[in-house]
Amino acid sequence: MTWKWCVLVLAVEPDLTGDVESVVARTVATANPIHDPMPPLPDAEHWNDKSRVVCHMNLSIHPDGTIQRALASGCTDIFRDRATDTVKTWTFAPILDEYQQAVRSTYAFDLTYRRADRPVRSTASEGPSHPQLPEPPRLLRWAMNLEISCSAVLRINAEGTVEEVDVEGCTEEVIRSIQAAAHQWEFEPTQDDAGVSIPTLYPVTVTFRSTDLIQESLSVNIPGLMSIPLAAAYKGDIPPPPPGVMQLDEPLPKKSTSSQRIKAAPDSIFHWIAEMGEESAQFQHYLLVTVNKRGRVTEVDYLDGPPELQAYATLLVRAIAFDRSGIEHSDPVRFVMPFPIRFKPK
Secondary structure (H helix, E strand, O other), rough: OOOEEEEEEEEEOOOOOOOOOOOEEEOOOOOOEEEEOOOOOOOOOEEEEEEEEEEEEEEOOOOEEEEEEEEEEEEOOHHHHHHHHHHHOEEOOOOOOOOOEEEEEEEEEEEEEOOOEEEEEOOHHHHOOOOOOOOHHHHHHEEEEEEEEEEEEEEEEEOOOEEEEEEEOHHHHHHHHHHHHHHOOOOOOEEEEEEEOOOOOEEEEEEEEOOOOOOOOOOOOOEEEEEEEEOOOOOOOOOOOOOOEEEOOOOOOOOEEOOOOOOOOOOHHHHHHHHHOOOOOOOEOEEEEEOOOOEEEEEEEEEOOOHHHHHHHHHHOOOOOEEOOOOOOOOOOEEEEOOEEEEOOO
């Protein structure tokens, strides 16, 4: 068992200054570092009772990718000095404008020193026994085309009980979900060379991934890697159709959509999108739709989807006319209809 330190970098919203036309803000997806070593961790006497120190970094980057200025706030003394001194050595790939000229850029992020003063569990066998997966909070359960990853470190006492769950990289709503699940986990005690049970740390990465995205293969032997599916297919029970109504295995194709005015979507949806830091969001709904001989919707039962959008999705589906040209009889038909809706705040 070895003792380890670790440093994490978390991108945040940039704080732009100066001429916005000549400065490009880099994000975690577009930072594109070429050389980005982490600062050395201070010795134990500098930590006092802290287990984590966060430096809010703000970089100004020359067009050639070297650092023009590095500022640190939120941390002091040796933590700030080591952060700025090290980050000044970073280099980034140049960013080109529409004329293929390199431009200045900025990059704002949180650099986190984490005090790992306990042995780190580093194998799958040292993970939790029968861990309860975090529940996707609120609307996230039905989100499509979305992937959110959070990094967490669990502090585990000598008996194998979780004392503290430190999560980064997600919104407060998601963090609370991960913490609630992780506090229920139990671990087999870890023993030192003398056979005495000791406190440990357990790193874990939790990823909420929509099932419509391409699934990456995740090795079950990698400790601390969890994938939570979003927007899964509806698997609930469907009551038998009433007499005279035929149940179809697949939805009918759409023929047209009524131009009648549909009331606006609830404001809560757009507030949620903003809270999650997304530019837009798409949600999956499942509805049980009954269509008459003219292809018009006569009944709609909301099977699954965000409760806030039940009324809105039902109105949209009722405005659809379906193509019955492939059905020879005139009896009403019924089918389960997946119905994705995309929202983009103005």
